[in-house]
Amino acid sequence: MSEAAFAISRDRNDARTEPRWVRALLIGLCILFLTVFIVLPLTIVFAEAFARGGQVYLAALVEPEALSAIKLTLTVAAISVGLNLVFGLIAAWAVAKFEFPGKTLLITLIDLPFSVSPVVSGLVFVLLFGGQGFLGPWLQDHDIQILFALPGIALATTFVTFPFVSRALIPLMQEQGTAEEEAALSLGASGLQTFFRVTLPNIKWGLLYGVLLCNARAMGEFGAVSVVSGHIRGETNTMPLLVEILYNEYQFVAAFAVASLLALLALITLIAKTILEGQLDEGRQTREH
Amino acid sequence: MSIELKNIVKRFGAFSALNNVDLTIGDGELLALLGPSGSGKTTLLRIIAGLDWPDSGSVSFDGENALARGAGERQVGFVFQHYALFRHMTVFENVAFGLRVQPRAVRKDEASIRARVRELLDLVQLDWLADRYPSQLSGGQRQRIALARALATEPRILLLDEPFGALDAKVRKELRRWLRSLHEEIHVTSVFVTHDQEEALEVANRVVVMDKGRIEQIGKPGDVYDSPATAFVHGFIGESIVLPVDIQDGVIRLGGTPLNIAAECGASGPSKLFVRRHDMQISPPGWGGLEGTVRRVRSFGPIQRADIALSDGQGETIIEIDAPRDRELRDGEVVGLQPRRYRIFADRA
Numbered sequence: 001m002s003e004a005a006f007a008i009s010r011d012r013n014d015a016r017t018e019p020r021w022v023r024a025l026l027i028g029l030c031i032l033f034l035t036v037f038i039v040l041p042l043t044i045v046f047a048e049a050f051a052r053g054g055q056v057y058l059a060a061l062v063e064p065e066a067l068s069a070i071k072l073t074l075t076v077a078a079i080s081v082g083l084n085l086v087f088g089l090i091a092a093w094a095v096a097k098f099e100f101p102g103k104t105l106l107i108t109l110i111d112l113p114f115s116v117s118p119v120v121s122g123l124v125f126v127l128l129f130g131g132q133g134f135l136g137p138w139l140q141d142h143d144i145q146i147l148f149a150l151p152g153i154a155l156a157t158t159f160v161t162f163p164f165v166s167r168a169l170i171p172l173m174q175e176q177g178t179a180e181e182e183a184a185l186s187l188g189a190s191g192l193q194t195f196f197r198v199t200l201p202n203i204k205w206g207l208l209y210g211v212l213l214c215n216a217r218a219m220g221e222f223g224a225v226s227v228v229s230g231h232i233r234g235e236t237n238t239m240p241l242l243v244e245i246l247y248n249e250y251q252f253v254a255a256f257a258v259a260s261l262l263a264l265l266a267l268i269t270l271i272a273k274t275i276l277e278g279q280l281d282e283g284r285q286t287r288e289h
Numbered sequence: 290m291s292i293e294l295k296n297i298v299k300r301f302g303a304f305s306a307l308n309n310v311d312l313t314i315g316d317g318e319l320l321a322l323l324g325p326s327g328s329g330k331t332t333l334l335r336i337i338a339g340l341d342w343p344d345s346g347s348v349s350f351d352g353e354n355a356l357a358r359g360a361g362e363r364q365v366g367f368v369f370q371h372y373a374l375f376r377h378m379t380v381f382e383n384v385a386f387g388l389r390v391q392p393r394a395v396r397k398d399e400a401s402i403r404a405r406v407r408e409l410l411d412l413v414q415l416d417w418l419a420d421r422y423p424s425q426l427s428g429g430q431r432q433r434i435a436l437a438r439a440l441a442t443e444p445r446i447l448l449l450d451e452p453f454g455a456l457d458a459k460v461r462k463e464l465r466r467w468l469r470s471l472h473e474e475i476h477v478t479s480v481f482v483t484h485d486q487e488e489a490l491e492v493a494n495r496v497v498v499m500d501k502g503r504i505e506q507i508g509k510p511g512d513v514y515d516s517p518a519t520a521f522v523h524g525f526i527g528e529s530i531v532l533p534v535d536i537q538d539g540v541i542r543l544g545g546t547p548l549n550i551a552a553e554c555g556a557s558g559p560s561k562l563f564v565r566r567h568d569m570q571i572s573p574p575g576w577g578g579l580e581g582t583v584r585r586v587r588s589f590g591p592i593q594r595a596d597i598a599l600s601d602g603q604g605e606t607i608i609e610i611d612a613p614r615d616r617e618l619r620d621g622e623v624v625g626l627q628p629r630r631y632r633i634f635a636d637r638a
Contacts, residue, residue, distance in 0.1 A: 179373035182340050187387035188361040188442060197390070201377040 045263050048256035060254035061261070068234045069242040069258065075150065076225075076238060077218040080158040084214050088165025089207070093199075095166070096173030097181070107170075113162050122156050122227025148230030153238065156224040161217045168210030172203055172280075205279040212276065216269040220262055290350055290445035290478045291316045292337060297346035299332055299502075306332045307343070308502040314480060319472045321493035322482045325525065329502040330482045331370075331450055337480065338367045338448050350445070366439030366477075368449040372431045374423035380434050381419040384409055387442040409437040412471075429460040433467075440475070449481035453488060465492050486526045490514060498522050520634035523563040530569060530608045532562045532599075533636070541633070543599075549578035550628055559636040564628040567592070567611040571618070572625040579626040581608070583618045593618060597626070 017023070050057050060066060091110055095103060113121060127133050129146040139146060146152045180202065184194040200207075222240040229236040237245065239258055246255035292314040299307040307329045314320050322330040335341040336348060339360035348355040355363055374383050388402045397405065410416040413433040423431055432452065439447060452468065453461040469492055472479055483489050489496045490510040498505045498513060498521075506518040517523035524531060534541050534548070536557045541548045543562070574580050581597040584607065588594075592611045595618050599606045610626070612618065 179369050179371060180375055182360075183367070183369060183373040183375070183438075184386070184390070186338055186340065186360045186363075186365060186367040187390065187438070189386070189390040190361070193390045197386070198375055 042263055045256055045259050048252060049260040051256075052253055056253055057257050057260075060251075060257040063254065065234050065237070066242065066254070066258055069237045069239045070261070072150070072153070072235075072237065073219050073239045076154050076157050077215055079154040080161055080218040081211055081215050083158050084162055084165050085207075085211060087162065088169065088210060088214075091166040092169035092173055095170050097178050110163055110166050113160050118160050118221065118223030119227055121159050122224035125152060125156050125159075125224075125228050147228055148232065148236055150236075152228040153225050153236065156228045157218050157221050160221050160224045161214045164214035164217065165207065165210035168206050168213070169203055172206040176202055205276055209273065209276045209280065212269055212272055216265060219265055292355075292446065292478065292480075293347075293349045293352075294333070294337070295347045295349075297333065297336060297343045297348070299329070299336065299341065299343050305502050307336075310346075310502070310504055312497060312504065312507070314478060317476045317478055319469070319479045319492065319494045320481075321489035321496045322480060322499060323484070323486060323489040323496055323526075324499035325484055327501075328499040330484075330499050333499075334448050334450055334480060334482050337446070338365050339363050340367070364442070364445045366442070366444035366447045368432075368435045368439050368447070368452055370451040370454055372423070372435040374431055374435060374438070376423050378422075379419065380410070380415070380421050380423070380426070381406055383423065383434060384438045384441055386438060391442070405441065409441055412440070413437045427460075428456045429464060432456065432464060436471075440477075444477065447477050447479040449479070451483060452481050453485075454483070461488075468492060490526070498525065500525070517563075517632065520561055520563065523632055523634070528566055530564045530566060530610070532564075532606070532608075534560050534562045534633070536560050536633070543579065546579070546600075548628075549576075550631060552633060560633050561636055562628070563632045563634065565630065566594075566609060568628060568630045569608070569610040569612075570627045570629045571610075571612050571616065572627045574623045574625040576625055579628075580623060581626060583620055583622045583624060586618050586620065588614060588617075597624070599626075 018026075061070075091106070094100075095107060095110075126147060128135055129139060129152065130136050131140070146155070180198050181194050184198045189197065219238075220240060221238075222244075225238055226241060226244075229238065229241060231237060231241060231245070233245075239262055243255050243259045243262070246252075246258065292312075294310060294312045294314075297307050297310040299305075310329070310333060312333075322333060324330045332341060336343050337355075339355070339358065339362075342356070350363070360367075375386065378386070384406045385402055388397060388405060391397075406419075407416060410419055413436060415430060415433055415437070418426065418430060418434070423434070426434065436449075436452075453464055456464065465488060468481075481492070490513070493510060495507065496510050496513045497507050500521045506513055506522045508518075513522065514527055517526060523529055532543055534543050536542075536552050536559075538557075539552050541550060541552050541560075541562065548562075572578075579599060581599040584596040584598050586593055586595045591614060593614050594609060594611050596607050596609055599608060618624070
């Protein structure tokens with residue numbers, strides 16, 4: 001009798017925990033959900049891609065169309081990530097280190113691409129650069145091709161992925177403040193020396209984190225790119241667009257083969273992200289001492 | 290290097306941080322800027338350093354216009370309140386920073402830089418920490434590394450913003466003494482900002498007391514304590530008993546009771562009487578002047594501290610006094626109080 005009472009009280013002595021069956025139920029539901037919506041689809045992608053063996057899989061990837069799509073995707077990602085690295089850094093710097101009127105508006109604008117549907121983002125560029133668009137006639141007169149070509153795709157991708165770098169940096173830079181930069185200046189460092197010797201080393205993990213997410217989104221973007229690309233085979237199809245085309249043409253193995261590359265990218269990004277988050281946390285802890 | 294500040298005005302939006310501040314700092318001085326937060330002392334320090342710019346006024350070093358030069362060209366060493374050590378660099382590299390970023394033409398070679406850093410780490414007695422990172426140091430160690438870093442380029446002026454503010458009491462005391470002796474050793478013109486009066490009085494040769502963007506008094510630590518120039522200084526430095534009094538025809542009254550002390554010449558109308566806690570002398574009651582009832586006595590060391598409820602006719606004012614222990618005070622006892630030294634300032638409010 002008294003032993004039973006003791007056992008109950010011991011089971012309950014931790015106020016923060018729930019009864020065992022509740023815990024099991026919650027964890028079970030969580031795992032079930034993840035399996036159905038994430039693990040299963042991911043497995044199917046690879047299973048379908050390899051459904052007719054490794055030979056067919058590889059053959060699907062070295063098709064000229066697939067190669068051109070991979071090349072275009074990599075080019076676009078390189079341009080977008082490069083541009084956003086620079087612009088994101090500038091924007092984060094401006095927001096975190098200076099006080100100026102319209103700062104709140106700027107922060108809101110930086111977030112705009114996240115809140116707008118990618119299709120709308122693409123349409124904006126069509127309205128801007130298209131034949132009947134705002135700048136269309138001028139571009140035609142000067143024989144500059146933006147829509148349905150690399151510049152249009154790169155622009156749309158850059159627009160959609162703009163917030164990643166600055167979002168990763170703003171809180172970090174705000175937290176670090178300007179004292180170290182001031183110290184560097186008063187020790188005689190020039191602006192560039194201060195940036196490369198003090199500011200950049202302090203934000204490098206955050207910057208890398210932003211670049212990583214930016215890159216993942218740049219390679220995977222579908223909506224905005226679909227609107228501006230024109231779907232010219234072997235020319236303006238990125239990997240996500242190619243997946244859709246191949247799928248619609250019932251070339252399942254080829255579609256899933258290209259899709260598997262994107263899935264692989266996602267997995268690599270996920271692992272790298274976990275490692276980077278560890279680095280960022282470490283940096284944050286040393287700062288608190 | 291002497292520093293001359295003239296008519297410095299600085300505003301942040303509607304807030305006026307500095308109002309026409311004039312200050313001359315002599316070569317080799319160790320000067321304290323003392324004031325409550327918001328008094329403009331840090332802003333003044335940052336203006337000298339070139340980290341902030343005045344809206345108007347002039348700053349000159351040895352007669353040369355300093356405002357024409359940026360922070361990096363003023364040869365000023367600045368020690369930040371929270372040290373601002375470069376967190377991704379070792380202690381050694383932190384101290385070496387100022388030497389490494391010098392223009393190529395004047396930059397020392399690697400061996401000389403190493404020798405200079407070693408010398409500075411010896412000076413602050415932390416040579417054994419050279420390979421550590423700032424996060425691995427204690428507050429007091431960080432403070433000294435920040436100082437070594439600021440001294441690396443042989444600045445002509447050393448500026449310290451609340452140098453001991455973030456340290457615990459014991460370390461603070463040690464570092465104070467250490468800073469004094471360091472200044473005696475290297476004799477560079479130094480200015481430090483503090484809100485701690487004890488720190489200012491103990492470390493500095495000269496103290497500048499500031500309030501609301503103005504300088505209230507400049508003087509030697511003893512002068513500032515013994516003869517405060519304004520009511521603010523008297524209230525801010527050292528603990529004071531402040532009593533609202535009224536002066537008519539040279540007679541000082543506290544709520545109707547005339548006090549047995551002489552008014553300083555010319556004073557009249559509502560005023561404030563300032564007395565240091567230990568300057569309130571206990572006397573037998575019934576001789577006119579201030580009287581009160583002893584409420585609570587705490588004895589420690591050579592003094593007894595007592596709360597005394599004044600019988601000033603208009604409710605009860607309780608003051609705290611320090612009396613020597615030659616005569617023990619008892620709860621409930623009625624005593625007379627005679628200010629030995631006191632100051633009277635017209636009530637500006």
